[in-house]
Amino acid sequence: MTTAPIEHAVATEAPAPTPDPVLELHGAAVRVGGRTLWSDVDLTVGAGEFTAILGPNGVGKSTLVKTLLGAHPAAAGQVSVPARAAIGYLPQRRSFDAGVRIRGIDVVRLGLDGHRWGIPLPGIHRARRRAEHRRIDEAIASVGATGYAHRPIGQCSGGEQQRLLLAQALVTRPRLLLLDEPLDSLDLPNQSAMAALLGRICREDGVAVVMVAHDVNPILHHLDHVVYLAEGRAVTGRPEQVITSDTLSRLYGAPVEVLRTADGRLVVVGVPEDCRSCGPCC
Numbered sequence: 482m483t484t485a486p487i488e489h490a491v492a493t494e495a496p497a498p499t500p501d502p503v504l505e506l507h508g509a510a511v512r513v514g515g516r517t518l519w520s521d522v523d524l525t526v527g528a529g530e531f532t533a534i535l536g537p538n539g540v541g542k543s544t545l546v547k548t549l550l551g552a553h554p555a556a557a558g559q560v561s562v563p564a565r566a567a568i569g570y571l572p573q574r575r576s577f578d579a580g581v582r583i584r585g586i587d588v589v590r591l592g593l594d595g596h597r598w599g600i601p602l603p604g605i606h607r608a609r610r611r612a613e614h615r616r617i618d619e620a621i622a623s624v625g626a627t628g629y630a631h632r633p634i635g636q637c638s639g640g641e642q643q644r645l646l647l648a649q650a651l652v653t654r655p656r657l658l659l660l661d662e663p664l665d666s667l668d669l670p671n672q673s674a675m676a677a678l679l680g681r682i683c684r685e686d687g688v689a690v691v692m693v694a695h696d697v698n699p700i701l702h703h704l705d706h707v708v709y710l711a712e713g714r715a716v717t718g719r720p721e722q723v724i725t726s727d728t729l730s731r732l733y734g735a736p737v738e739v740l741r742t743a744d745g746r747l748v749v750v751g752v753p754e755d756c757r758s759c760g761p762c763c
């Protein structure tokens with residue numbers, strides 16, 4: 482597999498310095514099981530900026546999120562995440578079976594009590610408990626989940642579960658939200674609603690949002706940066722710079738066409754079959 486950077490990759494990101502960045506990657510690369518997943522990723526994200534990580538299955542999007550979390554080391558380059566102590570994280574593919582009895586509000590509370598390990602803190606002061614109750618209620622209200630937060634989460638719909646899990650990620654007031662396919666399994670109206678909610682959290686609360694997505698369209702109008710991974714390489718930049726026929730054809734090393742529909746949606750045509758099914762070519 483080739484891992485050489487394509488010239489276009491470094492030229493697309495605007496050079497203006499970002500004040501007070503929440504994360505910075507410079508020439509970052511990651512290896513798993515002895516192979517390079519991606520390399521030469523340059524990205525700087527500031528407070529209140531919205532970033533999408535795009536690319537085919539298996540290309541290393543979730544691994545990039547884990548690298549930002551500090552759970553997977555970079556094999557080369559620099560990875561700096563000043564906001565690491567204040568991250569809200571939504572992992573990929575989480576759903577609860579219908580029989581799960583734990584209430585939505587308790588799932589949100591785990592974001593506070595359990596921190597990373599799900600273990601309640603002993604001997605917590607009563608005033609602090611009250612403040613935590615308020616914060617949990619606020620987080621639930623902020624995602625519009627108050628109406629069903631007291632139901633067993635297994636009885637909530639997929640979209641309702643997503644909102645409650647987003648509330649869990651928000652409950653500690655993070656500076657950086659890392660969301661791995663939060664729109665997965667939502668219908669189109671719920672995708673739009675969730676995208677609008679994330680856009681609001683980003684702009685109004687100054688939270689930096691980095692999310693993995695398979696379809697860029699629901700979030701297109703909110704985006705400041707795109708990281709597009711394919712073929713062991715990466716292109717970063719503004720969406721209008723990255724999601725173009727020219728840039729994606731260079732990235733894939735094959736003709737790829739980006740079409741814009743009458744309603745402004747982007748359609749990517751001609752992605753090589755091997756990249757759709759099994760990720761980067763080896």
Ligand SMILES: Nc1ncnc2c1ncn2[C@@H]1O[C@H](COP(=O)(O)OP(=O)(O)OP(=O)(O)O)[C@@H](O)[C@H]1O
Nearest residue numbers: 513514518537538539540541542543544545573760
């Ligand atoms: N710890 C590991 N050891 C070996 N291989 C791994 C490890 N973690 C991930 N991989 C492999 O690395 C590749 C990238 O995985 P990753 O989960 O980051 O892909 P992805 O882009 O998020 O894919 P998807 O769109 O399917 O979620 C996959 O081929 C996966 O099997």
Ligand SMILES: [Mg+2]
Nearest residue numbers: 542543544573
């Ligand atoms: Mg993934």
